[in-house]
Amino acid sequence: MASATPASATISLQARGVAKSFESGRVRSTVLHDLTLDMRSGELTLISGPSGCGKSTLLAILSGLQRPDSGQVTALGQDLGQLDIRALERFRLLHTGFVFQGFNLFPALNAVEQVELPLSYLGLAPREARRRAVASLEEVGLGPRMRLRPSELSGGEKQRVAIARALAKEPELLFADEPTSALDAANGQTIIDILHRIARAHGTTVLCVSHDPRLVGHADRVLAMEDGRILSDRSQPSLPDAVPGLKESAS
Amino acid sequence: MVALARKTLVYEWRRFLPAILAVGFAGLLQLLQAALVLGIFGSASVYITGSSADLWAGYPGTQSVNLGRPIDAGVEMRLRMDPAVSQVEPFHWVDADWRGPNDTGGVSVFVSGIDTRAEGMLFAHALPVGLRARLNEPDAVIVDRADLGSLGVKVGDKAVINGHRVRVVGVSSGLRALGGVNVVASLATAAELDTDPANVNRMTYFVAKLRNPAQAEAVAARLRGTTAFGSYDVWTARDFARRSQLYWMFDTGAGAGVLFLAGIVFLVGAVITSQTLVAAVIGSVREYATLNALGVGVGALRKVVMEQAFWVGAIGLVGSAVLGGIFFAFARSRSVPVALDPLTTAACLLLGMGLAIVSGLAAMRSLRRADPASLLR
Numbered sequence: 001m002a003s004a005t006p007a008s009a010t011i012s013l014q015a016r017g018v019a020k021s022f023e024s025g026r027v028r029s030t031v032l033h034d035l036t037l038d039m040r041s042g043e044l045t046l047i048s049g050p051s052g053c054g055k056s057t058l059l060a061i062l063s064g065l066q067r068p069d070s071g072q073v074t075a076l077g078q079d080l081g082q083l084d085i086r087a088l089e090r091f092r093l094l095h096t097g098f099v100f101q102g103f104n105l106f107p108a109l110n111a112v113e114q115v116e117l118p119l120s121y122l123g124l125a126p127r128e129a130r131r132r133a134v135a136s137l138e139e140v141g142l143g144p145r146m147r148l149r150p151s152e153l154s155g156g157e158k159q160r161v162a163i164a165r166a167l168a169k170e171p172e173l174l175f176a177d178e179p180t181s182a183l184d185a186a187n188g189q190t191i192i193d194i195l196h197r198i199a200r201a202h203g204t205t206v207l208c209v210s211h212d213p214r215l216v217g218h219a220d221r222v223l224a225m226e227d228g229r230i231l232s233d234r235s236q237p238s239l240p241d242a243v244p245g246l247k248e249s250a251s
Numbered sequence: 252m253v254a255l256a257r258k259t260l261v262y263e264w265r266r267f268l269p270a271i272l273a274v275g276f277a278g279l280l281q282l283l284q285a286a287l288v289l290g291i292f293g294s295a296s297v298y299i300t301g302s303s304a305d306l307w308a309g310y311p312g313t314q315s316v317n318l319g320r321p322i323d324a325g326v327e328m329r330l331r332m333d334p335a336v337s338q339v340e341p342f343h344w345v346d347a348d349w350r351g352p353n354d355t356g357g358v359s360v361f362v363s364g365i366d367t368r369a370e371g372m373l374f375a376h377a378l379p380v381g382l383r384a385r386l387n388e389p390d391a392v393i394v395d396r397a398d399l400g401s402l403g404v405k406v407g408d409k410a411v412i413n414g415h416r417v418r419v420v421g422v423s424s425g426l427r428a429l430g431g432v433n434v435v436a437s438l439a440t441a442a443e444l445d446t447d448p449a450n451v452n453r454m455t456y457f458v459a460k461l462r463n464p465a466q467a468e469a470v471a472a473r474l475r476g477t478t479a480f481g482s483y484d485v486w487t488a489r490d491f492a493r494r495s496q497l498y499w500m501f502d503t504g505a506g507a508g509v510l511f512l513a514g515i516v517f518l519v520g521a522v523i524t525s526q527t528l529v530a531a532v533i534g535s536v537r538e539y540a541t542l543n544a545l546g547v548g549v550g551a552l553r554k555v556v557m558e559q560a561f562w563v564g565a566i567g568l569v570g571s572a573v574l575g576g577i578f579f580a581f582a583r584s585r586s587v588p589v590a591l592d593p594l595t596t597a598a599c600l601l602l603g604m605g606l607a608i609v610s611g612l613a614a615m616r617s618l619r620r621a622d623p624a625s626l627l628r
Contacts, residue, residue, distance in 0.1 A: 109253065120252045136543035
């Protein structure tokens, strides 16, 4: 069983000397070169860079979806390399949320059911699962539209349902892969503001991977990647986190 | 718990329709095939199942009721002497040649000579009392409604059996024979139609009713032991009926044909159903991968697929049961021999469900593609 206690009060996710390479035929290409990285809770960290720079692979390794060739990932004080597949699933169930570029919602379920679905596997009572699902949808501003199916929602709304689905589990770690690249500017803005607010309001470690330059201004910290290396690591001054139309969370 | 499997099935019913139809038709085909086989080969033993006798005494080793050979008339006395026996009756079987009034050529018929009294055991279930009584007229015969065409007669017509004039006095239903045509007559008429002089003082079968039908096995074993009246054997009605049906089923090779066809139906159904379910899984593979990323285990996702397979099977089989019932009633109304017992029905439906489950297991394998790392790019 993974421990939920962070190793340090603020550092929730660590990578130490992480390297990863892929083989295609005889060619061996290194995607990540010996990366070392710390991430703090309550922060929105943006990893940006051109496509193919290894940022998605880094996200997969940091979130426990892939294993590094060498190096160590410690999430919430737990060395992910020591967990088997079952234990990793359990760790993800209890501690991590994901938002993907494609919204990946089940066409048959309405918004509140989409959010409830993973909660029911957490062993929550139906009433508690419903309460949390409704609260999450209200937090992303979809309270009035929670009975609608994906086909009745706009792209931005679908991504907000996907965020609510990740958020309702109350994860300490939230990973987002290109969450705005399928959306227009206004919707992209809303999404990144919601992610930022989640980091602030819930103390969640939010790690967002994107090549979308519009997001840079909204992150607490920006890591620029190229060719499997981190080129720069900038922390930015605190940002105003007001999102119009969204309810203030009572976390 | 969100009912993902059922909601998806309802919302995307078009996607699942081919699988439901495949299971439904496979179930329907199995049901109809079983009903026809049981009906056709059940008619091999209609002499036994249509009668109320508990025991049958006949020539030793007789494999099917239509293959009976004469036994000594003294066996009747032997049966009557047993205290468990309450009633004994002869059954005279004659293989004969029919010539109708119309141009139908010769038709091979099986003449059943029976006791025509109201309490007679032979064809007690198949012939109503009034109809039996009509056989008391000299040279009266009854034929099955379904055979009127092949015999070229209608009620009241005259015909010739083995050179002897007979008259059709009525029609029965449910007395179709295998490999020929059944003609029912009184014992006296049958004796006149039997041209073999060796059969005087001999009878094809004796049937007996017991005071307590539950003792049939024991009484049959007891009567079988003696040889005082020449060689004969005694079977319970159930055993003899089954023996006759099995003989027809395996002697004609129909049994193997039925099993072969059942296998083909199962295979084709499973291919269509599994392909449909695989397509449904692939269609939702990104959503499944997302659930796995969120920590929902592969085992739980497999359960969703199996639940869908189960519902596909259940809906399909409800359809085949309803359609099967309609076909069954239709066949009955057209005198097509069909018969189904609850056990066979359950077996056919179970086979259909097995098909759905096997397809679900095949579809489960494609969940391997639901790798959450593949969602990151």
